[in-house]
Amino acid sequence: MGIARLALAGLAVLAVLALIVFGARSLIGALDSSEAETAAPSAPAAGSSGASGDTPEKIPTVLVECVAERCPTVFLKVAGGDVLLNREMARGEQAQSFDAKVDVVLTDASTVRVRVNGAPREPGGTGERQEFTVSREE
Structure with a gap:
């Protein structure tokens, strides 16, 4: 047994x-x-179809670039969907999304450069937390 x-x-x-x-x-x-x-989705669309340069480059809905030595947590999420990014970034690192609507949270808005539909967004103050939603221009 x-x-x-x-x-x-x-x-x-x-x-x-x-x-x-x-x-x-x-x-x-x-x-x-x-x-x-x-x-x-973050890969550039220009030239990928084999066309001879008549396809314009696709502009991301939002592009976030770290301009400080270390950028505290950057959060990107498809509105009502998947989390694309939720971490710290290093100088020169970029995150972008081509989704129609993206929620963005910046722990310190002064450490990043943000472009919305290709246009620069006004930088935040030192230590300023920003939360906003961006939508694709059609």
Whole structure:
């Protein structure tokens, strides 16, 4: 009777380990595919169709560029949808979205340069938190 209990406990441990490994692999796969989907819309559209320069370059709905050494948390989210960015940025790093409507939260608006539909947005004051929504011009 004792060996049967040990065998059953061993099988239970193996089943739990298999579930953990399967779950970790699924999570890693999901994170990799969501990063690829997020990066795809931010690629410039000019010249990608093979046309001979008669297609104008697509302007992002919002473009956020870090101009300080370190920019505190920048948050971009498709209105009513997916979170595109929620992290700190380093100098020169950019984040953009071509979605029709994007919610933006800047922890320190003075550390970033923002362009809305290609037009520069007035910079915020030092330490000023800004929350706004931008929409694509049609």
